[in-house]
Amino acid sequence: MPSQPSAEPDDPLALGIRDGLPEALTALLEVYPRARWAQDPGFAGLVQFWLDRHGMFRKLSGLLTQEARATEAGGMDPAAFAPRLSRFGGMFLQELHGHHMIEDHHYFPVLTRLESKLERGFGLLDADHHALDPWLARLAERANALIAAAGQGGATADPAGRLAEDLATFAPLLDRHLTDEEDLVVPVLLRHRGAGLT
Ligand SMILES: [Fe+2]
Numbered sequence: 691m692p693s694q695p696s697a698e699p700d701d702p703l704a705l706g707i708r709d710g711l712p713e714a715l716t717a718l719l720e721v722y723p724r725a726r727w728a729q730d731p732g733f734a735g736l737v738q739f740w741l742d743r744h745g746m747f748r749k750l751s752g753l754l755t756q757e758a759r760a761t762e763a764g765g766m767d768p769a770a771f772a773p774r775l776s777r778f779g780g781m782f783l784q785e786l787h788g789h790h791m792i793e794d795h796h797y798f799p800v801l802t803r804l805e806s807k808l809e810r811g812f813g814l815l816d817a818d819h820h821a822l823d824p825w826l827a828r829l830a831e832r833a834n835a836l837i838a839a840a841g842q843g844g845a846t847a848d849p850a851g852r853l854a855e856d857l858a859t860f861a862p863l864l865d866r867h868l869t870d871e872e873d874l875v876v877p878v879l880l881r882h883r884g885a886g887l888t
């Protein structure tokens with residue numbers, strides 16, 4: 691089984707290959723370093739809300755990975771995990787998909803107009819979303835398989851193990867994307883005081 695649902699493009703900046711934004715895209719980050727974001731007058735409101743969404747995605751991916759592993763190992767009752775997976779897994783996948791759509795169709799076009807030098811960066815983040823999309827479909831399949839097995843009283847260790855394995859591969863990709871996106875987007879939002887976005 692491939693470790694990823696789709697082949698990585700032959701691009702050193704592709705998600706799963708790069709280890710951060712290239713230097714050409716970090717000039718604004720030097721003016722607005724991460725350590726000073728929370729003290730910036732433009733932080734409260736949209737920036738804080740948007741970073742909180744990223745925090746929620748990181749938290750949910752960690753929680754689901756941990757509980758899938760516990761279920762695989764027999765330390766968590768599948769009958770207890772299944773409804774939590776349905777609720778939190780459904781929330782995770784739906785909210786993340788909606789978040790990508792808003793960024794691609796609403797945020798990125800506005801931010802690109804404001805900072806055209808960063809256009810390549812927004813293209814990179816858009817490409818990340820396309821790289822992550824097949825993962826969302828695969829994680830939904832894995833979750834549904836486990837929920838079905840638990841509902842039928844069948845063995846759940848294998849489906850829980852497959853879900854845990856995929857989540858463990860997906861989580862660092864998601865975190866790389868979120869971190870790079872924050873490094874690119876937050877300085878633009880701070881510089882332009884929210885950029886008129888809501
Ligand atoms: Fe994103």
Ligand SMILES: [Fe+2]
Pocket residue numbers: 744789793868871
């Ligand atoms: Fe995002």
